[in-house]
Amino acid sequence: MTTTYDVVVVGAGHAGVAVVSALAKAGFAGSVAVLGDEPVLPYERPPLSKEYLTDGGAAPLLRTEAFWSTDSVQLELGAQVTTVDPAAKLVHVADGRTFGYRKLVWATGADARALRVPGATADNLHSIRRLSDVDRLRRHLTARGRAVIIGGGYIGLETAAVLTGLGHQVTVVEAVDRVLARVTGPVVSRFYQQLHERHGVRIVLGETVAGIATRAGRAHGVHLGSGELLPADVVIVGVGAVPAVEVLQDAGAAGDGGLLVDDLCRTTLPDVHAIGDCALQVNRFSTSAAPVRLESVSNANHQAKVTAAHLVGAPPPVPAVPWFWSNQYDVKLQTAGLFAGHDEVVTRGEPDSGRFSVLYLARGRLLAADCVNVPADFAGARRVIGERERLDTELAADPGTPLKTAVLAHA
């Protein structure tokens, strides 16, 4: 027998759980089912490359077990949706069950991008996306081993910081000429490279990985394009994420490199929303009119609120400036806005002091800010970006002047 729910949420990660809470806060009284393919209660992902990797222990649950024991929400774990029938409004689960929906919220996130080189199936080669990935990695860590991390993005560098702290000898291999190249400018990239090098991490830039050297199914090294072999007891791959869109695209949803949604998070299929890492949406804080896919908790939460408001017939929340954080060693990065398309860069404060911000502007307006150990700048930047203000760049370069004081009077 098929039960039909007012709302079926597919994916029990940050976005899927946020939509459940946002619906409850908005007073939604209908029936809700959440189908998640992982066998564990929904958990937070950011700690996977931070505290949970360091300490293990209890899973960092997004909500307590008691939260899910209410009658208003049916949480199904280990339920992998394999097909969607948008005409009949049904979703089919791998175990044979079928759920009917009036509204479908697709929140399947993304999967770790696989490394396609010889030897990449080695048993001690890991990615960090799911709790089970980190549990497996922690089991493979030997005391004071050698770790090679492929990819110098946030996840790779956070992992490098944790493993260094645990006493491992870490090498990071990055294909382009600086770390964090996709997400920040050269000043911040240089700061993080030096931070890691000071902690004893070797950073190899502009190098490709030719293959994984294996023996009896286990990696013992990483072959670089240059011919060098980096010895390794464990290999971690952090080369980005691929949105989990196949099932909904097979059902007919449009979108290239994500599920295309409008400003209310509606896909091109009737009564189907998509939110979180899998959604591709025009963002009013982007310099480009092309839709973007954002991978952050704040984006997942905001799109969940937009969707819940729409489902209960409430006005949408005001657009939120995208933001992200990253913790490495004792350095806290908070970043606001989207930096792509900037034409001017202003550094506030001295990177060597360990407290500074980098502002990215386009035609005089603040687009984005990377704030390293300066929460005040982060808070100020979020406001200035949100109001699309122009900045006096000379004033803004002075770390003693609050950012809002550097806003130019309206012409």
Added chain:
Amino acid sequence: MGRITFIDSGQAERPADFSPGESVMTAAVNNNVAGIDGECGGELSCATCHVYLPESLAALVPPPSADELEMLEVVDERQAGSRLGCQVRLVDSMDGMVVVVAGEGS
């Protein structure tokens, strides 16, 4: 188990059960209290957990750390009882107390 009452961002009273040792932020999030997102999970990065504690409750908890103070300096509508909810641990003696959620939000 104890119970505190939140006055949420829509001025509604929201009772919330808590386990001793958990934070004001997690108690709010697990009870769908409007205005508390706890976006960074308690990392002192987001300030989406800003609350006002009554004096009676503030007296029962350690004062804010330097990192919390730095974030508090920049929150909207800071008041005398302002704290970041993720930094305040609930204990049995707080049973029955009232916490006010700061600012707008959902």
